[in-house]
Amino acid sequence: xxxxxxxxxxxxxxxxxxxxxxxxxxxxxxxxxxxxxxxxxxxxxxxxxxxxxxxxxxxxxxxxxxxxxxxxxxxxxxxxxxxxxxxxxxxxxxxxx
Numbered sequence: 889x890x891x892x893x894x895x896x897x898x899x900x901x902x903x904x905x906x907x908x909x910x911x912x913x914x915x916x917x918x919x920x921x922x923x924x925x926x927x928x929x930x931x932x933x934x935x936x937x938x939x940x941x942x943x944x945x946x947x948x949x950x951x952x953x954x955x956x957x958x959x960x961x962x963x964x965x966x967x968x969x970x971x972x973x974x975x976x977x978x979x980x981x982x983x984x985x
Contacts, residue, residue: 889955890921891977896947897928897936908976917974920958924950 890908892898899921909919925946926936937943955973963969 889951889958889973889975890919891975892921892924893977896924897926897931897934898923912976918958918962918970920954922950922954 912919925942936946959970959973
């Protein structure tokens with residue numbers, strides 16, 4: 889799973905991280921990412937953070953839900969659960985890890 893920095897709000901791939909996705913996928917890994925439940929395009933200043941509930945619950949919950957959904961898809965496709973999970977992120981993305 890790839891983390892996103894700053895106020896998040898976008899899937900990391902949409903900001904030029906296609907290279908990261910491709911690099912990891914070439915090694916045979918499945919890749920997942922999330923916009924953490926809000927859009928940086930429609931809310932570039934991070935006003936979502938003014939709501940304490942969405943500020944704390946949505947980003948952290950979205951990471952969990954994305955990870956669990958990804959594992960379910962992989963388990964369904966391959967017939968076995970993933971044996972290992974990795975998270976890559978720096979700055980705010982690293983903090984999410």
